[in-house]
Amino acid sequence: MLVLDGVTKQFGRARAVDTVSLTIPRGQFVGVIGRSGAGKSTLLRMINRLGDPSAGRISWDGSDVTALKGRALRDWRRRCAMIFQQFNLVGRLDVLDNVLMGRLAHADGWRAMAKLWSRDDRAIAMAALAQMDIAPLAPQRAETLSGGQQQRVAICRALVQEPEIVLADEPVASLDPRSSRIVMDALSRINRHFGLTVLVNLHSLDIARTYCDRLVGMAAGKLVFDDVPAALTDGVARDLYGLEANEVLERDDAPAPESGLAVTA
Amino acid sequence: MSDAPADLRAAFLARGAEMEAAYPQMFRADWRTRAGTIGLIGGALLVYVLGLYDLEFSPSVIFHGMWRLADIVGLMLPPSPGTWDRFLLYLDALGQTLSIALLGTLAAALLSVPFGFLAARNVVANGILHVLIRRSLDTIRSIDTLIWALIWINVVGLGPFAGALAIASSDFAAYAKLMSEAIEAADRRPVEGVAASGGGRLTAIRFGIVPQVLPILASQVLYYFESNTRSATIIGVVGAGGIGLHLSEAIRVLEWQETSFLILMVLVTVAIIDALSGRLRGAIIGRR
Known part of the structure; x- marks a missing residue:
């Protein structure tokens, strides 16, 4: 269970995240929505500790992760995988090596530096790629892949960390509708299949409504909505998005979920 | 798909043998490349x-x-110019060194602009002309500033003018090369955008390429100005004017305190230029 208690992030005089308290049980698929600049990314990055909260407490299964350092911090990051909007792969390394980055916290430091990956690490990485239907791309350089393929490589990297929670920061904002659907389906699959908690920042309301068990709305750093997707009426969305509302409420090119999966929620 | 959460590690490991059979090359460390790397490092050692x-x-x-x-080092302490007159003399020489560096760098920068464009393959498409210009630039660049100084001293006589010419000669070719590479690496899409709006070849270069390469060139020129202040000190030793002559003289007559004072003067100057050029560079490139 992930618990955020009064989490605040101050940048100079601006409050990017303002006393957010939130409890997320294991296995939930939670969408964080809100207009750009609402503090969604900052919130997610604080959970992975890429940014430190100015105030408040974040804990996972009762243990505080806000003040972790060194080895313990790296272990926490191993358990809470991060997926980025721009994928954040190492373009010049091949796909397999990129996925194996997710094994770094498990591997022996010096062997990893020499790229002497164990047979099991390679097997896990290849199986993850196969799970995402991109195993044949393993020897290619990551930068030669399309956006959708790169994001799936990033998901593999997250998976092989053997995480307990997956944070995804606008994972489909740079992708076309078809790739968006493939990536969101993949996240949905790992949530159901492996029982991983997924916390995903989304700009598009339709994707959020389609895939998430629960929606959390942010505006100007504050938590302003927390309920099941059905409770998010157009009126609430208009409050949340202001002038951008018409843009995010457009439904024509919204991706449909993989058949047979949407009902299991 | 099972309803109960599966153990990730076990699920993936279970497919290990299947993966090993399907993609055997992904399970072998690439020993040939590795042996190559080790061999190369061993050979270099x-x-x-x-x-x-x-x-x-x-x-x-x-x-x-x-x-x-x-x-x-003990004899160098404390650094001292000896007399007040000496100090003024050194200050004058330092100013001369700075002018050599500034004039040389500026002349090189201006001269390099047309050559940079001519040496860029996406501007001058003619293969023979391209190779000809590139090779001439390489030839000029391969001669060191010090050699240029010795040559120009024989042409225009001893003094700072020869020094400025020496720096301009060797640097202009270096800038031209850097610039042509920046032009070749420039994003093609803005050029297409200008051309598609009805711009001519020259306007496409002026508005599509120049704004992209200008910050790169400007930051290089500023860096070279700093580096040339040191070069101008060295060519002073062979008689091209400036503080270098005094420095070599002080070392020759074993005046270590004066030597350290002169080194200190150059050091402070370079540090000031470095700080100034850092700010200028930031202003030109613009903060993101």
Whole structure:
């Protein structure tokens, strides 16, 4: 269970995240929505500790992760995988090596530096790629892949960390509708299949409504909505998005979920 | 798909044998590339050791030399110009060195603009012309500033003018090369955008390429100005004017306190230029 208690992030005089308290049980698929600049990314990055909260407490299964350092911090990051909007792969390394980055916290430091990956690490990485239907791309350089393929490589990297929670920061904002659907389906699959908690920042309301068990709305750093997707009426969305509302409420090119999966929620 | 959460590691490992059979090459460490890397590092080390042996390198010489160096450093303290008149003389020479660096760098920058464009393959498509310009630039660039100084001293006589010419000669070719590479690496899409709006070839270069390469060139020129302040000191030694002449003279007559004072003057100057050019560079490139 992930618990955020009064989490605040101050940048100079601006409050990017303002006393957010939130409890997320294991296995939930939670969408964080809100207009750009609402503090969604900052919130997610604080959970992975890429940014430190100015105030408040974040804990996972009762243990505080806000003040972790060194080895313990790296272990926490191993358990809470991060997926980025721009994928954040190492373009010049091949796909397999990129996925194996997710094994770094498990591997022996010096062997990893020499790229002497164990047979099991390679097997896990290849199986993850196969799970995402991109195993044949393993020897290619990551930068030669399309956006959708790169994001799936990033998901593999997250998976092989053997995480307990997956944070995804606008994972489909740079992708076309078809790739968006493939990536969101993949996240949905790992949530159901492996029982991983997924916390995903989304700009598009339709994707959020389609895939998430629960929606959390942010505006100007504050938590302003927390309920099941059905409770998010157009009126609430208009409050949340202001002038951008018409843009995010457009439904024509919204991706449909993989058949047979949407009902299991 | 099962309803109960599956153990990730176990699920993936279960497919290990299948994966190994399907993609055997992904399970082998690439020993050929690895052996190549190790061989290359070993070879380089061997050459280095052989070189030391050939140059009669001996640890004892270094060791005894270190004591001598410590002696000299001791003699350098405290740095002092000797007399007030000397100080003014040195200050004047330092100003001369700075002018050599500034004029040389500026002349090189201006001269390099047309050559940079001519040497860029996406501007001048003619293969023969391209190779010809590139090779001439390479030739000019391969001659060091010091050699240029010796040549120009014989042409225009001793003094700062020869120094400025020397810096301009060697640097203009370097800038032209840097610039042509920046032009070739420039994003093609803005050029297409200008051309598609009805712009001519020259306007496409002016508005599509120049805004992209200008910050790169400007930051290079600023960096070179700093580096050329040091170069201008060195060419002063061979008679191209400036503070270098005083420096070599001070060392020759074993005036160590004056030597250290002169070194300090150059050091402070370079540090000031470095700080200024850093700010200028930031202003030109613009903060993101």
